[in-house]
Amino acid sequence: xxxxxxxxxxxxxxxxxxxxxxxxxxxxxxxxxxxxxxxxxxxxxxxxxxxxxxxxxxxxxxxxxxxxxxxxxxxxxxxxxxxxxxxxxxxxxxxxxxxxxxxxxxxxxxxxxxxxxxxxxxxxxxxxxxxxxxxxxxxxxxxxxxxxxxxxxxxxxxxxxxxxxxxxxxxxxxxxxxxxxxxxxxxxxxxxxxxxxxxxxxxxxxxxxxxxxxxxxxxxxxxxxxxxxxxxxxxxxxxxx
Amino acid sequence: xxxxxxxxxxxxxxxxxxxxxxxxxxxxxxxxxxxxxxxxxxxxxxxxxxxxxxxxxxxxxxxxxxxxxxxxxxxxxxxxxxxxxxxxxxxxxxxxxxxxxxxxxxxxxxxxxxxxxxxxxxxxxxxxxxxxxxxxxxxxxxxxxxxxxxxxxxxxxxxxxxxxxxxxxxxxxxxxxxxxxxxxxxxxxxxxxxxxxxxxxxxxxxxxxxxxxxxxxxxxxxxxxxxxxxxxxxxxxxxxxxxxxxxxxxxxxxxxxxxxxxxxxxxxxxxxxxxxxxxxxxxxxxxxxxxxxxxxxxxxxxxxxxxxxxxxxxxxxxxxxxxxxxxxxxxxxxxxxxxxxxxxxxxxxxxxxxxxxxxxxxxxxxxxxxxxxxxxxxxxxxxxxxxxxxxxxxxxxxxxxxxxxxxxxxxxxxxxxxxxxxxxxxxxxxxxxxxxxxxxxxxxxxxxxxxxxxxx
Numbered sequence: 001x002x003x004x005x006x007x008x009x010x011x012x013x014x015x016x017x018x019x020x021x022x023x024x025x026x027x028x029x030x031x032x033x034x035x036x037x038x039x040x041x042x043x044x045x046x047x048x049x050x051x052x053x054x055x056x057x058x059x060x061x062x063x064x065x066x067x068x069x070x071x072x073x074x075x076x077x078x079x080x081x082x083x084x085x086x087x088x089x090x091x092x093x094x095x096x097x098x099x100x101x102x103x104x105x106x107x108x109x110x111x112x113x114x115x116x117x118x119x120x121x122x123x124x125x126x127x128x129x130x131x132x133x134x135x136x137x138x139x140x141x142x143x144x145x146x147x148x149x150x151x152x153x154x155x156x157x158x159x160x161x162x163x164x165x166x167x168x169x170x171x172x173x174x175x176x177x178x179x180x181x182x183x184x185x186x187x188x189x190x191x192x193x194x195x196x197x198x199x200x201x202x203x204x205x206x207x208x209x210x211x212x213x214x215x216x217x218x219x220x221x222x223x224x225x226x227x228x229x230x231x232x233x234x235x236x237x238x239x240x241x
Numbered sequence: 242x243x244x245x246x247x248x249x250x251x252x253x254x255x256x257x258x259x260x261x262x263x264x265x266x267x268x269x270x271x272x273x274x275x276x277x278x279x280x281x282x283x284x285x286x287x288x289x290x291x292x293x294x295x296x297x298x299x300x301x302x303x304x305x306x307x308x309x310x311x312x313x314x315x316x317x318x319x320x321x322x323x324x325x326x327x328x329x330x331x332x333x334x335x336x337x338x339x340x341x342x343x344x345x346x347x348x349x350x351x352x353x354x355x356x357x358x359x360x361x362x363x364x365x366x367x368x369x370x371x372x373x374x375x376x377x378x379x380x381x382x383x384x385x386x387x388x389x390x391x392x393x394x395x396x397x398x399x400x401x402x403x404x405x406x407x408x409x410x411x412x413x414x415x416x417x418x419x420x421x422x423x424x425x426x427x428x429x430x431x432x433x434x435x436x437x438x439x440x441x442x443x444x445x446x447x448x449x450x451x452x453x454x455x456x457x458x459x460x461x462x463x464x465x466x467x468x469x470x471x472x473x474x475x476x477x478x479x480x481x482x483x484x485x486x487x488x489x490x491x492x493x494x495x496x497x498x499x500x501x502x503x504x505x506x507x508x509x510x511x512x513x514x515x516x517x518x519x520x521x522x523x524x525x526x527x528x529x530x531x532x533x534x535x536x537x538x539x540x541x542x543x544x545x546x547x548x549x550x551x552x553x554x555x556x557x558x559x560x561x562x563x564x565x566x567x568x569x570x571x572x573x574x575x576x577x578x579x580x581x582x583x584x585x586x587x588x589x590x591x592x593x594x595x596x597x598x599x600x601x602x603x604x605x606x607x608x609x610x611x612x613x614x615x616x617x618x619x620x621x622x623x624x625x626x627x628x629x630x631x632x633x634x635x636x637x638x639x640x641x642x643x644x645x646x647x648x649x650x651x652x653x654x655x656x657x658x659x660x661x662x663x664x665x666x667x668x669x670x671x672x673x674x675x676x677x678x679x680x681x682x683x684x685x686x687x688x689x690x691x692x693x694x695x696x697x
Contacts, residue, residue: 056610056690077614084612091694095607099257109611111246158611 626678
């Protein structure tokens with residue numbers, strides 16, 4: 001079942017009179033439950049593709065089907081709602097709110113959800129999420145009291161609080177050492193296999209990409225290479241359409 | 242629920258940076274504090290000023306009998322004799338805008354003590370209420386005469402400072418007897434000094450006595466001779482101390498016989514008085530008071546709707562105008578200063594909120610990435626600004642009130658607590674928060690999440 005389907009996505013930035021094409025027609029489809037890495041050299045357009053996939057930006061042309069809904073032409077507010085319900089984000093620099101406890105950081109997206117949980121329910125849900133990422137004993141710690149790996153795990157818990165089907169990770173290990181990177185990546189793998197969450201990572205690190213079951217390499221705004229990594233299940237080998 | 246959650250988010254966001262929040266509110270704290278302090282001190286000064294001007298007689302109405310005319314010749318105000326002490330009582334009883342009223346009987350004659358004599362500028366027969374009407378209740382010495390003295394037409398009097406100086410040369414006159422037209426009056430009190438009035442007349446050159454005493458014992462005037470200048474017979478009568486009622490007058494007409502008397506019965510006439518002094522509750526109620534008095538007196542005098550008033554009411558229009566102009570001027574001045582300080586405080590809030598938006602660009606980007614819409618961000622920053630302003634306002638109210646109390650304690654300035662000022666301060670600080678918080682909040686809500694997340 002296809003969760004994400006892109007057809008002929010183009011993105012062109014307008015710099016004054018000069019138009020700079022960044023994506024030049026990307027078509028791909030991603031099934032539910034994939035663990036996917038987007039790689040490419042800098043300037044290849046992977047961040048732009050990520051922004052479009054993450055509904056943060058609108059493509060200049062092309063179609064984007066997410067969970068059976070065409071969303072390339074949604075308004076800003078509609079995209080915000082979509083992000084809240086269906087997408088989770090993990091960033092390179094964690095982006096936790098300073099001087100805010102882990103549990104409050106995790107519960108933050110609930111304030112914008114349509115579920116209208118009350119305070120107690122929100123805290124319960126947040127605590128549950130932190131437990132899942134192995135931080136049950138760090139609920140009331142501030143980000144400054146947590147290690148990098150722990151902070152990233154808080155960020156993951158925050159991304160999952162609204163139970164989205166898709167999780168986007170933008171250079172999730174960029175600010176971590178190799179040991180904690182490994183921990184975080186293993187957590188992604190566990191979330192992928194145990195909870196069936198579709199995970200899309202953007203990275204330029206081949207080691208990180210090695211954890212993915214499928215790697216899409218971009219070059220100059222086009223898909224250069226789309227292949228399952230060695231060792232991944234053959235059933236997950238996606239095909240560029 | 243939503244508003245509550247937003248308010249909580251705002252509180253949390255502010256708590257993350259308490260120092261900055263405090264410095265931000267400082268502008269509003271000082272602004273609102275200054276407003277409250279100034280309003281309270283201003284209201285106190287205004288009330289004190291009002292009281293001062295009121296003590297000059299701004300609220301006093303003088304009701305005089307109307308004019309009598311004969312063959313086209315008008316005799317001027319006060320030439321009829323149709324005001325009674327009962328009119329005065331009725332005015333006090335039936336006019337809600339009137340605080341006090343007193344009948345007045347005037348006389349002008351010589352006062353003697355020992356080998357000194359003096360003709361006071363004002364010799365008033367009145368009731369104890371006169372002192373209240375004139376805001377003159379604090380005597381320098383002794384005590385005022387009572388209503389019982391009025392009923393009994395007791396020979397007691399109060400002296401003004403000028404009389405004390407002229408007759409007693411500084412010696413306390415209380416308990417001494419003075420003579421007015423050979424009638425002994427006991428001095429029971431001395432009025433506090435009041436100085437000259439606006440026209441430069443010496444207000445201390447006064448002697449007050451029960452109106453019954455002045456009317457029946459001193460002037461001896463009746464309806465037949467309201468005019469003092471013709472009343473020369475009284476003083477030419479033989480002066481003996483036992484002559485308590487010197488009102489013997491030569492008869493102008495031959496005595497009536499009994500038939501004539503029964504044919505022309507003298508109407509049983511009330512005692513007429515020269516004027517009534519009434520004090521309105523406040524300068525604002527003067528016109529209302531005039532209306533009410535007119536109604537009462539017209540009814541009491543049985544005037545038909547088409548008949549003109551048989552009395553006239555004078556107010557101190559000039560003083561009242563001064564009073565209201567001064568008060569308005571003062572209020573406006575304070576308001577202007579208050580507005581300026583609040584605007585300055587608001588600009589401070591706007592500055593810090595703008596800095597805050599820039600500083601928290603990444604947070605805004607993150608919130609947008611997890612699903613906050615532009616209006617959620619707008620609301621959050623707006624609520625933050627309003628919370629800041631309201632907190633600042635509350636602190637300002639405490640500070641301002643404390644400040645004005647301090648001024649009262651240390652400088653003994655008159656201070657009046659003003660609930661209106663407090664309510665206005667709360668409203669205005671919330672308003673300042675919304676107005677000056679809107680631009681930064683709007684700016685925040687317009688951020689592009691991608692740019693914001695990348696912001697360093």
